[in-house]
Amino acid sequence: QRLLKPYRNILRMGLTTRDEVDLFADVCKIPLRDNSIDLLISSSILEHVYDPDQAVAEMLRVLKPGGLIYAEIPFLRSYHMIPIDYQRYTISGIEELFKRHQFQITDKGICSGPFTALALFLTDFWVSLFSFNRYLKKATLLFLSLLLHPVKYLDRFFENSRWAQIPACNFYCIGGKPRHL
Numbered sequence: 001q002r003l004l005k006p007y008r009n010i011l012r013m014g015l016t017t018r019d020e021v022d023l024f025a026d027v028c029k030i031p032l033r034d035n036s037i038d039l040l041i042s043s044s045i046l047e048h049v050y051d052p053d054q055a056v057a058e059m060l061r062v063l064k065p066g067g068l069i070y071a072e073i074p075f076l077r078s079y080h081m082i083p084i085d086y087q088r089y090t091i092s093g094i095e096e097l098f099k100r101h102q103f104q105i106t107d108k109g110i111c112s113g114p115f116t117a118l119a120l121f122l123t124d125f126w127v128s129l130f131s132f133n134r135y136l137k138k139a140t141l142l143f144l145s146l147l148l149h150p151v152k153y154l155d156r157f158f159e160n161s162r163w164a165q166i167p168a169c170n171f172y173c174i175g176g177k178p179r180h181l
Contacts, residue, residue: 007039028054032062042071044170046097048084056101063177069103072172076117078124091171103175110168113155117169119148 013023013030025031027042028051040059049055059069073089089097095108123144130136158164165171 004039011037028058030058030062034061035064037062038064038067040067040069042069042073044072044074046071046073046089046094047077047087048081050084050086052087052097053100056097056103060101060103060177060181065177065179065181067177068174069098069176070172070174071098072111072170074170075168076114076121077169078121078128080124089171091165091168094171094173098173098175102178102181104178105173105175108171108173110155110159110164110170111172112152112169113158113164114167114169115154115158116152117167119151120169123148 011023012021013025013027023031027045027049040063042059046052046055059071063069071094073094075088075090077088079085091108091110095105098105123141126144127137127141130140155164
């Protein structure tokens with residue numbers, strides 16, 4: 001919320017109807033003018049993009065010089081939003097993806113750690129095992145969500161450890177578009 005406070009007009013772009021969005025579009029062909037956005041947030045999008053390099057190039061194109069980007073992407077996460085789930089990135093992989101497109105990375109790290117990865121994996125495993133029956137699937141999801149949700153809080157104890165990068169669930173990077181572009 002602190003990051004968004006200085007911005008008055010927020011445009012939410014997406015592909016699904018589950019979230020509140022203002023613009024339905026493909027991130028590889030963003031229908032906005034060059035240098036028109038001050039801040040771009042990409043939250044768990046790039047794993048669903050058929051061409052992440054094109055998507056990041058588009059993000060750079062629409063950002064104003066000096067504009068900021070916050071991007072996060074899963075590393076250890078089950079196959080989801082089937083069939084449009086294409087890739088995962090390590091912390092160095094997401095940094096390299098954005099550097100390759102001239103972003104100046106100012107911060108990177110874990111946004112959800114290894115205990116979140118474990119809780120989500122166990123939930124996804126058992127839910128997919130019972131996917132033949134939608135009632136059993138929903139009951140399993142509810143039960144495991146309630147049981148395993150507290151496990152995610154263990155991530156707070158390890159959020160700054162190098163160990164946590166190995167089995168982390170999601171990574172983030174923060175960067176900017178150089179002023180000379």
